[in-house]
Amino acid sequence: MAQRLAGATQRALGATLMKPTTRDWLRRNLFSNAFSSVTTLALLAAALWWLPGLIDWLLLQAVFRPDAAACEAVHHAGACWGVVAEKYRVILFGRYPYEQQWRPLLATVLLLSVILASGLRLLPRNALLAAWTLALPGFLLLMGGGWFGLGRVGSDQWGGLPLTLLLATLGMLLALPLALLVALGRLSGLPLLRGLCTLYVELVRGVPLISVLFLASFLFPIILPQGYSIDVLLRVQAGIVLFAAAYLSETIRGGLQGVPAGQHDAAAALGLGRWQALRWIILPQALRAVVPSMMNSAVSIFKDTSLVTVVSMYELTGALSLALAGDAEWRSFHLEGYLFIGLIYWIGCYSMSRFSRGLERADGIPRAAA
Amino acid sequence: MLLAAALVAALWWLLDVTAANMAERGIRSGFDFLREPAGFAIGESLLPFDSTDSALWALAAGLANTLRVALPAILASTLLGTLIGLGRLSPNLLLRGLCAGYVETLRNVPLLLQLLAWYFVVTDLLPLASEALQVAPHVFLSKSGLAIPWLGGDAGVFDLPLRGEMNIVGGATLTPEFLALFLGLSLYTAAYVAETVRAGIQALPRGQSDAALALGLTRVQLFRLVLLPQALRSIIPPLTNQHLSLTKNASLAVAIGYPDLVSVANTTLNQTGRAAECIALIMAVYLILSLLTAWLSAWLERRSGRWAQRS
Numbered sequence: 001m002a003q004r005l006a007g008a009t010q011r012a013l014g015a016t017l018m019k020p021t022t023r024d025w026l027r028r029n030l031f032s033n034a035f036s037s038v039t040t041l042a043l044l045a046a047a048l049w050w051l052p053g054l055i056d057w058l059l060l061q062a063v064f065r066p067d068a069a070a071c072e073a074v075h076h077a078g079a080c081w082g083v084v085a086e087k088y089r090v091i092l093f094g095r096y097p098y099e100q101q102w103r104p105l106l107a108t109v110l111l112l113s114v115i116l117a118s119g120l121r122l123l124p125r126n127a128l129l130a131a132w133t134l135a136l137p138g139f140l141l142l143m144g145g146g147w148f149g150l151g152r153v154g155s156d157q158w159g160g161l162p163l164t165l166l167l168a169t170l171g172m173l174l175a176l177p178l179a180l181l182v183a184l185g186r187l188s189g190l191p192l193l194r195g196l197c198t199l200y201v202e203l204v205r206g207v208p209l210i211s212v213l214f215l216a217s218f219l220f221p222i223i224l225p226q227g228y229s230i231d232v233l234l235r236v237q238a239g240i241v242l243f244a245a246a247y248l249s250e251t252i253r254g255g256l257q258g259v260p261a262g263q264h265d266a267a268a269a270l271g272l273g274r275w276q277a278l279r280w281i282i283l284p285q286a287l288r289a290v291v292p293s294m295m296n297s298a299v300s301i302f303k304d305t306s307l308v309t310v311v312s313m314y315e316l317t318g319a320l321s322l323a324l325a326g327d328a329e330w331r332s333f334h335l336e337g338y339l340f341i342g343l344i345y346w347i348g349c350y351s352m353s354r355f356s357r358g359l360e361r362a363d364g365i366p367r368a369a370a
Numbered sequence: 371m372l373l374a375a376a377l378v379a380a381l382w383w384l385l386d387v388t389a390a391n392m393a394e395r396g397i398r399s400g401f402d403f404l405r406e407p408a409g410f411a412i413g414e415s416l417l418p419f420d421s422t423d424s425a426l427w428a429l430a431a432g433l434a435n436t437l438r439v440a441l442p443a444i445l446a447s448t449l450l451g452t453l454i455g456l457g458r459l460s461p462n463l464l465l466r467g468l469c470a471g472y473v474e475t476l477r478n479v480p481l482l483l484q485l486l487a488w489y490f491v492v493t494d495l496l497p498l499a500s501e502a503l504q505v506a507p508h509v510f511l512s513k514s515g516l517a518i519p520w521l522g523g524d525a526g527v528f529d530l531p532l533r534g535e536m537n538i539v540g541g542a543t544l545t546p547e548f549l550a551l552f553l554g555l556s557l558y559t560a561a562y563v564a565e566t567v568r569a570g571i572q573a574l575p576r577g578q579s580d581a582a583l584a585l586g587l588t589r590v591q592l593f594r595l596v597l598l599p600q601a602l603r604s605i606i607p608p609l610t611n612q613h614l615s616l617t618k619n620a621s622l623a624v625a626i627g628y629p630d631l632v633s634v635a636n637t638t639l640n641q642t643g644r645a646a647e648c649i650a651l652i653m654a655v656y657l658i659l660s661l662l663t664a665w666l667s668a669w670l671e672r673r674s675g676r677w678a679q680r681s
Contacts, residue, residue: 002439024670030463030464032462035589036465040462040464043465044464076495147605192377193373203657206653206660206661207618207653207656207657208632208652210619210624211632211649211652211653211656214649215649218649219645219646221391222388222389223384223387223646299478303478303481304480306480309625317480317483334487334494335491338486338487338490341483342483342484342533345474350474351479353478
């Protein structure tokens with residue numbers, strides 16, 4: 001009885017509180033003072049002014065069929081999404097042979113699912129390691145072929161989304177160990193090693209990525225011994241790795257220096273050697289602390305892969321130009337194409353930065369099992 | 371000692387292989403090409419340049435073009451970014467959301483893609499010069515660029531652009547390449563500047579705003595007199611980093627054909643085949659710019675420290 005009464009009182013109270021709450025909310029968030037009220041009204045007016053036109057362009061007047069004549073007919077009053085419907089195969093897979101394009105599709109799905117499984121922690125650690133060791137060779141074998149009756153497809157014909165993913169994923173995976181070595185080198189007691197690592201980091205961070213890519217595509221062939229040649233994909237990948245490692249190593253160095261000195265002393269007191277202490281005490285703490293900033297580097301690497309267009313590779317951005325630039329019928333609808341691949345990049349980058357923010361909020365990273 | 375020996379050996383081997391390769395392919399080396407005529411034209415240039423001038427002068431014109439787009443873009447991105455960063459701290463939900471949306475959209479799409487899109491908008495979607503949009507008195511926007519009043523001319527102090535028969539006559543014209551690069555760089559970097567400003571202000575203890583508001587300061591006074599001067603200290607180092615990345619990102623000009631340092635060096639490279647020299651020149655110039663910026667940043671930090679103490 002008493003309980004029911006209490007419940008009723010609460011409901012009644014709730015009802016009387018409800019109305020002021022909404023108003024309070026409005027007042028606090030939209031009309032807290034004169035300036036805020038003017039801002040709110042101005043923004044609402046702008047939205048009323050712009051939104052109908054935008055919705056018109058994006059959806060209502062847009063042409064979704066791959067019909068260039070229909071697209072011409074609306075005179076840019078509506079978007080021509082037909083360009084995506086017509087060209088998505090070239091945009092997503094570049095110059096890969098048309099009837100073989102299930103291979104890059106499968107490779108992309110494979111790599112994306114391993115990345116997702118790692119991000120969402122769907123698999124236990126050992127299974128994840130196994131998945132990665134299978135997925136990367138699997139990706140390359142699917143793309144390259146030359147086994148089980150799959151025709152060989154040279155890396156000069158790879159393109160689109162799978163190439164973007166490959167450059168970004170391998171870029172990150174290979175840059176990490178190099179960055180760790182460089183970071184340790186910068187903290188080493190050997191002046192020559194320290195100097196070299198510092199020189200490398202400052203040199204690379206001081207110049208634009210484009211110059212590193214030029215270096216990779218023009219100069220690597222000259223400094224290799226006669227008779228050796230590496231294909232342009234490998235060279236560009238090496239350029240991205242060298243570039244990313246310099247930035248990552250600064251992040252890792254920050255993490256290493258953030259580990260309290262007492263940890264080193266305690267490890268030494270327990271009789272651990274320098275490498276043992278590093279492996280079991282210092283690195284786990286240092287790396288855990290910098291995972292969010294490493295995710296930011298991953299976002300940058302993902303965006304930076306678009307620059308390989310400049311050295312004539314057809315990853316997502318390059319593949320779009322490949323699809324549209326030479327086609328007089330469709331070339332006036334570049335903007336829709338840019339928006340389409342922009343959305344793909346955006347989804348990738350936004351989910352990575354959300355993931356990193358989630359880690360920061362949860363104060364990272366699950367504690368070690370032990 | 372072992373390390374030094376290994377290093378010398380590796381370098382020796384590398385130089386040996388490179389020299390052999392270059393001899394094999396008949397590549398000449400050295401910087402003598404810088405004194406020879408460039409042999410190509412540059413689309414637009416602050417410095418007077420034609421194709422008979424030396425390659426060195428071409429590179430100087432390229433560097434001048436880099437700075438011509440980078441400095442105004444630095445100014446614009448800092449102003450816009452500061453406003454957006456403050457907007458993200460506004461009590462107004464709509465304004466906050468709008469600014470957050472801006473940052474999240476611009477930061478998560480590659481700059482190169484944004485530049486290409488802006489360039490396409492300017493060169494393809496704008497009207498022809500004969501039907502130019504008038505965006506302000508004597509300011510015309512069209513496929514041929516943005517015509518603005520400029521100093522000089524016959525009629526008076528300012529040379530005003532006017533509608534002609536087929537074209538806009540008079541004034542100065544900012545080319546589509548410059549416009550696209552300037553817009554793209556400013557809007558992209560503004561998103562990063564906004565985050566820097568927001569982080570700098572949010573790092574201040576909450577008590578600072580509470581105390582200022584309790585003293586009866588308005589929000590504008592709060593930002594101008596209390597928060598910004600204190601936050602400046604932690605904002606300036608990352609801010610100069612953003613300015614430096616903007617300058618480095620200006621090298622993406624090569625993708626839309628604005629003749630900045632990197633695209634001029636790239637053309638020179640293709641004409642002379644001196645890859646190592648041209649790339650070394652690009653890198654050296656950017657390293658010098660980085661050092662200068664680092665030095666400027668340190669100087670500003672010292673000054674802002676003094677300013678914060680005084681006010």
